[in-house]
Each structure stands twice: as C-alpha cells, then as structure tokens.
Amino acid sequence: MPLQSTPGHASFDVAVIGAGVVGCAVARRFALAGAKVVLVEKGADILSGASKANSAILHTGFDAPASSLELELVRAGREEYLEIYKQLGLSLVRTGALVCAWSELEAGKLEDIARQGRENGISELGLMTAAAARATMPTLSNGLVAALEVEGEHIIDPWSAPLAYLTQALALGCVFLRGTEVLRGEFDGRWRLETSAGILEVGAVVNAAGLYGDTVDKRLGLAPEFEIKPRKGQFVVLDKAAFRHVPRIVLPVPTEITKGIVVCPTAFGNVLIGPTAEEQDDRVRATVETRTLEALLVRGAEIVPALAGIPVTAVYAGLRPATEKKAYRVIARPEKRAITLGGIRSTGLSAALGLARHALQLHEGFGAAFAPPSALPAVSVPNLTETCQRDWQQPGHGEIVCHCELVTRREIEAALASPVPPGDFGGLRRRTRAGMGRCQGFYCNARLAEMTRGRLATPLAVDEGRKP
Amino acid sequence: MNTPADVLVVGGGPAGVAAALELRRRGVEKVVLLERDCHLGGATRHCSHSPFGMREFGRVYFGAGYGRRLEREAEQAGVDVRFGHSVVRLGEDGSVLVTSPQGVETLRARRIIASTGAREQPRSARLISGDRPIGVVTTGTLQSYVAFHGLMPFRRPVVVGSELVSLSAILTCLAHGARPVAMLEQGSHALARAPLTWLPSLTGIPFLRGAEIVDIRGRDRVEAVQIRHAGEIRTLECDGVLLTGRFTPEASLFLQSDTGVDAGSAGPAVDQDGRSANPLLFAGGNVLRAVETGGWAFREGRSVGAVVAADLKRDPAAPEFIPVTYDDPVKLTVPSLLRPSHLREGAFWHFQLRFRRRAVGRLSLELDGQAIWSRRGRWLPERRVLAPLPPRALLAAHVHFRFQEES
Numbered sequence: 086m087p088l089q090s091t092p093g094h095a096s097f098d099v100a101v102i103g104a105g106v107v108g109c110a111v112a113r114r115f116a117l118a119g120a121k122v123v124l125v126e127k128g129a130d131i132l133s134g135a136s137k138a139n140s141a142i143l144h145t146g147f148d149a150p151a152s153s154l155e156l157e158l159v160r161a162g163r164e165e166y167l168e169i170y171k172q173l174g175l176s177l178v179r180t181g182a183l184v185c186a187w188s189e190l191e192a193g194k195l196e197d198i199a200r201q202g203r204e205n206g207i208s209e210l211g212l213m214t215a216a217a218a219r220a221t222m223p224t225l226s227n228g229l230v231a232a233l234e235v236e237g238e239h240i241i242d243p244w245s246a247p248l249a250y251l252t253q254a255l256a257l258g259c260v261f262l263r264g265t266e267v268l269r270g271e272f273d274g275r276w277r278l279e280t281s282a283g284i285l286e287v288g289a290v291v292n293a294a295g296l297y298g299d300t301v302d303k304r305l306g307l308a309p310e311f312e313i314k315p316r317k318g319q320f321v322v323l324d325k326a327a328f329r330h331v332p333r334i335v336l337p338v339p340t341e342i343t344k345g346i347v348v349c350p351t352a353f354g355n356v357l358i359g360p361t362a363e364e365q366d367d368r369v370r371a372t373v374e375t376r377t378l379e380a381l382l383v384r385g386a387e388i389v390p391a392l393a394g395i396p397v398t399a400v401y402a403g404l405r406p407a408t409e410k411k412a413y414r415v416i417a418r419p420e421k422r423a424i425t426l427g428g429i430r431s432t433g434l435s436a437a438l439g440l441a442r443h444a445l446q447l448h449e450g451f452g453a454a455f456a457p458p459s460a461l462p463a464v465s466v467p468n469l470t471e472t473c474q475r476d477w478q479q480p481g482h483g484e485i486v487c488h489c490e491l492v493t494r495r496e497i498e499a500a501l502a503s504p505v506p507p508g509d510f511g512g513l514r515r516r517t518r519a520g521m522g523r524c525q526g527f528y529c530n531a532r533l534a535e536m537t538r539g540r541l542a543t544p545l546a547v548d549e550g551r552k553p
Numbered sequence: 554m555n556t557p558a559d560v561l562v563v564g565g566g567p568a569g570v571a572a573a574l575e576l577r578r579r580g581v582e583k584v585v586l587l588e589r590d591c592h593l594g595g596a597t598r599h600c601s602h603s604p605f606g607m608r609e610f611g612r613v614y615f616g617a618g619y620g621r622r623l624e625r626e627a628e629q630a631g632v633d634v635r636f637g638h639s640v641v642r643l644g645e646d647g648s649v650l651v652t653s654p655q656g657v658e659t660l661r662a663r664r665i666i667a668s669t670g671a672r673e674q675p676r677s678a679r680l681i682s683g684d685r686p687i688g689v690v691t692t693g694t695l696q697s698y699v700a701f702h703g704l705m706p707f708r709r710p711v712v713v714g715s716e717l718v719s720l721s722a723i724l725t726c727l728a729h730g731a732r733p734v735a736m737l738e739q740g741s742h743a744l745a746r747a748p749l750t751w752l753p754s755l756t757g758i759p760f761l762r763g764a765e766i767v768d769i770r771g772r773d774r775v776e777a778v779q780i781r782h783a784g785e786i787r788t789l790e791c792d793g794v795l796l797t798g799r800f801t802p803e804a805s806l807f808l809q810s811d812t813g814v815d816a817g818s819a820g821p822a823v824d825q826d827g828r829s830a831n832p833l834l835f836a837g838g839n840v841l842r843a844v845e846t847g848g849w850a851f852r853e854g855r856s857v858g859a860v861v862a863a864d865l866k867r868d869p870a871a872p873e874f875i876p877v878t879y880d881d882p883v884k885l886t887v888p889s890l891l892r893p894s895h896l897r898e899g900a901f902w903h904f905q906l907r908f909r910r911r912a913v914g915r916l917s918l919e920l921d922g923q924a925i926w927s928r929r930g931r932w933l934p935e936r937r938v939l940a941p942l943p944p945r946a947l948l949a950a951h952v953h954f955r956f957q958e959e960s
C-alpha cells in the first residue's frame with residue numbers, strides 16, 4: 086500500500102496522533118507555525134474513525150453551552166474555515182438552518198435557544214411563525230408550530246476539508262505515517278514513541294486519537310482523565326431527486342443528549358437524514374440496522390412529506406467519541422509536553438481549525454517556539470460540490486467512470502497520484518465520489534477494482550480470476 | 554451539433570438499438586444513439602450464459618456476441634451511434650445535456666426515447682443491517698468483474714435472492730472458481746421456477762427459504778453474515794455477499810426531471826405509445842419496469858420506435874392523459890397512462906402488470922366501472938401478467954384494475 090516513506094531521521098518537534106479532522110487540522114497548524122510535524126495514523130487512510138461519518142454542517146455555535154471551550158473553538162474554527170476555504174478549494178453551501186418546533190412544548194424552548202444563541206455571539210437569529218418558516222421552505226410539514234432561523238449554519242464537504250489541511254501540512258514538510266499505531270510512549274525531556282513502524286523521537290505529542298483518545302493517553306503513561314463512551318449515529322442519504330425539497334438545514338429542538346435527527350442537503354446534491362444517538366461499548370463496529378434506517382426514513386418524511394418514496398442512495402453509521410461529560414476534554418500537561426484533544430463528540434468538523442489553534446497556543450505555553458516558514462506553498466484539493474464546475478464539464482476527462490456521480494477517469498487518476506493518495510476504497514470514494522451514487526457501484530465497481538489494483542490496503546478484487 | 558436530430562435514443566441496450574433500427578427502417582433520417590459505454594448491448598454484454606437473439610436475429614448469441622451483432626446492425630442501418638456519451642439531464646423541451654471526453658454539449662431532437670435499462674438494488678437501498686465492508690456486490694457487478702476485467706470480488710459468497718438472475722449469478726460463481734456458501738430467499742418460495750428448485754441441491758449449495766441476513770460482519774472485507782432462518786440466528790462464514798435481483802429501473806434522468814417516475818414501477822409513467830407525461834419524451838425497455846428479458850426489451854424498443862416514427866409526422870400529442878389505477882396487490886402497470894390517440898397502432902397491445910406479493914383472487918379490468926376482462930388465479934410476485942388493452946380503453950374516463958382477493 087502507498088505508505089508515505091518513513092523519514093530519514095525519525096526526530097520531530099511534534100507528533101500528532103490520529104488523522105481525523107482534528108489531527109489533520111492540528112498537523113497543518115503546527116506546520117504553518119514552522120514545527121517539524123509527524124502525523125501518525127493507525128488506519129489505512131485519514132478519517133478512518135469518527136471523522137468519516139457526520140452531518141457535514143459548519144456550525145455557528147448558536148446552541149453550544151454558554152462560555153464553553155467548545156463554543157469558543159467552534160466559532161474560531163468556523164471563522165478560519167470561512168477565511169481559507171476558497172484558496173484550499175473547499176466547499177461552502179450557504180443554506181442557513183431552521184430549528185423546527187413540532188409541538189407547543191418545543192416552541193416554548195425556541196425563545197431560550199435564541200437567547201442563548203445571542204449570548205453566544207450569534208446575531209443572525211430570527212424567531213419565526215410556522216407560516217413565515219414555511220414561506221422560506223414550503224416543503225416543511227404543516228405540522229410545524231414555530232421555528233428559529235439561523236442564517237449562518239452552512240453545509241460543507243466533510244472529507245475534502247481535512248484532506249486539504251493535511252495536504253497543506255505535507256507541503257510544509259509534515260510527514261504522514263499511516264497504518265502506524267502508537268504502542269507506547271516515554272517522556273524524559275523528549276518523547277520516545279514506540280510505534281508499529283518503529284521509534285519516533287519527538288519534542289511534544291498531541292493526542293487527537295478520537296475514539297481511542299483515552300487508550301492513547303494510557304499508552305503514553307498519562308493519567309487518564311476521561312473514558313470514551315462511543316455514541317453511534319446512523320444516517321440515510323436520499324437520492325438527488327430529494328435535493329430540491331430540502332433547500333435548508335432542518336434542525337430539531339435539541340435535547341440534553343443530542344442535537345437530534347437532522348434533515349439537510351449535502352454538498353453533493355443529496356439529502357441526509359440522521360443521526361441517531363446510540364450508546365455502545367464497541368469502538369470498532371458502527372453497524373447500520375434495518376429498523377433504525379426505516380425509522381429515519383419515516384421521520385424524514387414526517388418533517389418533509391415530499392421525501393416519502395424517494396429512493397435511498399446510501400446508508401452509513403459512525404461513532405462519536407463521547408465521554409462521561411458533554412464538554413470537550415482538552416488537557417495540557419506542560420510537565421510532559423503533551424496535549425490531549427479528547428471527547429470531541431460532536432462539532433469536530435466545525436471546531437477542528439479552532440482546536441488546532443488552541444493546541445498551538447497551549448504548546449507555546451510549554452515554552453517552545455518555532456521559526457515560521459518563509460513562504461506558504463499554494464495548495465488546493467478538488468472541489469466536488471454539486472453546484473461547482475466539475476471535471477465532467479471539461480474536455481479531456483478521459484471517460485466517465487462513475488455515471489451516477491459523474492466521476493471522470495482523470496479525477497480518479499489524480500486522486501491516486503495526489504500527495505495523500507487514498508489508502509482504502511472508502512478513501513477513494515471520499516476523495517472522488519466514485520461509487521457513492523445511486524447504483525453504489527453496480528456499474529463502476531469492477532472498473533474501479535481494475536484502476537486501483539495494487540493501490541489499496543484491502544483490494545476490491547480477491548485475486549486475479551480467469552481471463553475473460 | 555447545431556441541427557437537431559429527429560430522434561435521440563438514450564441508451565444502447567437491446568431496447569435502444571431496436572428503437573433506433575426501427576426508426577431508420579421507417580425512413581427517419583437523423584437518429585442519434587447515445588451510449589455511455591464504448592459498446593452496444595447494455596446489460597446483455599456481461600451475461601456469458603443467457604442466450605439472446607433467437608427471435609430478433611434468428612440465431613443464438615451469448616452476451617458479447619449479441620452486443621457485436623447490435624453494433625453491426627446499427628452501423629449498417631445508418632444509426633449515428635455516439636459512444637462514451639453520458640446523458641446528465643433530460644430537458645423538458647427535447648434537449649439533453651451530455652458529457653463525453655470532448656466535454657459537455659446540449660443536443661436537441663424532435664423526440665427523445667429513453668432506454669436506460671434497469672439495475673439491481675444495492676445493499677444500501679435494501680437497508681440491510683451490519684458493517685459496511687468490501688465484498689457486498691450485485692450480480693451485475695460480479696459479472697462485470699469477470700467479463701471485463703478477469704477479476705473476482707470474493708471466493709465464498711452468500712447469495713441472496715432466488716430470481717432467474719440468481720441462477721445466473723450462481724453459474725458465474727461456479728464458472729470462475731467461487732463457491733457460494735448458501736443461497737437465501739426471504740420468502741417461502743423461490744421467485745423463479747425450475748431450475749432454482751433443483752439447481753442448488755445438484756450443486757450442493759444449501760438453498761434456505763424464509764431466510765434473511767440480519768447482520769453483515771467484517772471490518773475491511775466481509776468475514777461472516779448472521780442469518781435468521783427457521784426462527785434461529787445462525788452465522789455463516791463467507792468472504793462476500795452477492796445480492797441478486799430486485800431490479801429497479803435506471804430512471805434517474807426522469808426522477809430528476811419534472812416528468813418524474815411512476816410510484817409503482819419506479820420508471821417513467823408512459824401511455825399506450827410509450828410516451829411519457831411530456832409528449833416529447835418516450836421510453837421503452839426495462840427502464841419501464843423491472844425486469845424483462847433482452848428479447849422482450851428488444852421487441853418493446855422496436856414497437857416504441859415504430860410509434861415514434863409515426864408521431865414525427867404529426868404535432869406532438871397533447872399533454873393531457875388519464876392515469877390507470879389499480880388495487881393494492883397489483884404493484885404496477887405498463888402503460889400506466891392512456892391518451893386519446895390519432896395513431897393507427899400503439900406500442901403496447903397489452904397492459905403488463907406485476908404483483909407485489911403472492912395472492913389468490915380475481916383480477917378485472919374496468920372501463921368506467923364496467924368489467925371488460927377478468928381472470929381468476931394464483932398470482933406470484935415478479936411474474937409478468939398480461940391483460941388486454943382494447944382500443945376503447947383510450948376513450949374511457951376511468952381505467953381501473955380491480956382485485957378481489959380470496960382467502
């Protein structure tokens with residue numbers, strides 16, 4: 086598999102453990118600051134854990150707990166995303182959101198949510214009557230009682246953002262070690278990390294291991310301060326025919342436990358319904374379940390009746406790294422030169438860039454300083470947003486490989502030859518959308534097996550069959 | 554292309570090619586056939602075993618050879634075939650947006666025939682529980698692995714389904730060194746008749762009726778499935794899941810257009826001429842309903858081609874139509890619309906019906922409340938049912954299929 090070559094010398098200023106959205110953002114931020122960074126990932130690709138499955142919303146933080154670190158970092162992360170997304174080729178779909186109350190009881194809570202939102206510094210909030218809300222989105226069920234409009238909530242591509250962060254970090258000299266697990270660590274002025282691929286000497290560690298945040302802290306010999314309690318979320322993705330019915334993000338009135346079932350458009354022109362919030366002990370299995378998926382479809386059609394009967398394109402499930410507490414578990418240990426970014430159970434996509442800045446600040450508190458690079462290399466990733474110019478619209482794309490998502494041969498070849506090539510089939514799908522459409526590879530899977538031979542950790546074909 | 558074509562045919566499987574050939578035979582000048590692949594034949598291309606072509610060409614072909622015959626026929630007939638052209642959008646005005654290696658272009662025609670075929674439903678649309686590892690594929694995917702690339706996605710799959718295509722799937726496995734672990738059918742009976750009743754025992758593959766997957770297990774590749782069978786949960790070790798059948802029309806062009814799809818068939822609703830709600834748009838072949846044989850699709854395409862050749866000589870039909878309605882165990886009818894017609898011959902002389910489930914009872918066709926045809930029997934899902942479509946049905950205000958179920 087296409088491992089980044091191991092470094093000539095295995096000595097770094099900072100090791101970031103975990104290449105989820107937070108780890109990728111942290112690697113970028115430290116690299117931008119001039120640190121020599123190694124990003125260590127157990128999986129075959131970035132986003133192998135919690136980060137691959139979320140609702141792809143760039144949050145404002147209107148409903149984050151007041152004066153919490155989460156609120157501060159969501160706001161900082163969002164602000165930076167809005168600054169950099171264009172130059173990195175990232176998506177942003179300005180949909181806005183409606184927090185919808187489906188009962189008088191829920192409607193009674195909207196005012197509190199609005200007040201909280203204003204205290205959180207979000208000004209673009211508007212309480213609406215059901216009629217006013219349905220004027221902005223006529224497909225909403227007439228069971229709507231009232232709504233709160235949050236203009237600043239947007240949709241993004243949850244996979245291209247971390248890919249861009251890491252690509253930029255690599256352009257600044259960061260080393261990415263995938264398929265590499267941190268087994269043990271010892272601190273003696275500097276860290277000596279024993280990994281499945283050898284020894285790394287580093288000045289400081291940032292634990293961004295998500296679902297394994299507590300495990301990694303223990304392996305590093307750090308006193309555990311939290312325990313990961315995985316919370317599963319299942320999602321259903323509807324056919325692109327649903328897109329026209331859902332122009333905005335439809336949020337429920339949240340409970341203590343979860344933001345609840347969201348119905349929202351995706352950057353790729355689909356509609357997503359989910360997530361559930363299911364506590365479990367298993368950190369590996371994120372299964373989908375027939376009955377739950379059926380219930381999500383029913384819920385979606387209750388909220389937007391026009392969704393009834395629209396075919397399902399995809400289903401997925403992810404695990405969120407929740408802990409015993411709702412708050413982020415950010416721990417700085419100056420005496421050990423270690424930072425743990427734990428318990429990012431939700432909002433990680435929005436807060437990642439903020440978390441990265443915060444981690445750098447905490448690290449500066451350790452008394453270390455880097456010399457920022459003299460020049461910033463220009464980096465961008467393909468923008469796969471449905472409404473953007475895509476490769477299929479340009480001559481010379483070679484062929485359409487995936488017709489449902491209109492993915493070209495040139496796009497797939499470019500992904501395979503990119504600085505962060507996909508390590509597994511999921512990674513290829515996330516980078517190109519090949520096989521993500523309504524036929525789910527009925528047509529293109531075999532062609533992709535051919536094009537990716539020898540390139541993926543788990544090949545699509547078991548071996549060479551008989552020649553045709 | 555600045556000059557509009559007379560007819561654009563979208564999809565070069567049996568139905569599309571047959572429509573194009575018929576249009577040319579009837580003297581239609583400019584017939585453009587758009588095919589996203591680089592060969593004609595559609596789904597028949599990767600079917601190495603099913604015989605094709607007996608009725609249309611008087612001899613038997615196997616998948617790839619049938620496709621080559623279609624290519625030869627289209628070339629000789631002067632059809633303008635464009636390979637590597639994938640239609641992105643159907644315009645309501647007789648235009649289509651197309652991408653090809655040359656980029657995008659908008660093509661125009663006086664009429665459009667969509668013959669985009671059908672495909673099997675993937676795991677996601679079936680909402681099957683479990684992990685989502687590599688190795689869960691459909692028959693079509695398996696057959697394109699072996700037919701086009703000499704690859705195999707698994708060695709020991711569990712096969713789901715008992716339609717005719719399931720038999721084909723098993724034969725493909727056996728011919729390419731894969732050994733199915735078991736074959737599962739959710740219902741109490743095989744959906745296809747013989748040889749599914751005897752093939753599994755002949756090959757030693759257990760055929761479990763009333764069995765369904767309740768969990769797919771595997772982190773990277775499939776490692777096992779859990780099934781519910783005879784009231785018990787069992788684990789079957791395997792390295793793949795082969796989902797067979799449950800075809801659905803590949804009707805996304807309609808689904809995303811204002812024309813939409815029929816709730817019963819999931820394909821475009823068409824009238825007795827194969828004409829959709831939009832009088833410029835026609836459809837034929839398996840995009841109308843899942844799923845018929847290649848030969849059936851060919852004949853259907855030819856009929857629609859003949860009607861379109863006649864339709865070109867007149868103004869487009871008026872948009873008004875009446876819908877055909879039906880009682881519940883009936884899943885779909887084709888056609889599902891009727892229009893007053895000025896054409897001498899329609900494309901369909903029968904209603905094609907399918908049942909959603911097994912049912913015993915009397916099926917009647919009622920025109921304005923009057924039964925004009927009825928038949929009693931035992932009706933099975935996924936089997937073709939034909940009912941007459943008499944010319945006077947086009948004059949009725951209400952056309953309804955009634956079903957009186959007997960317990």
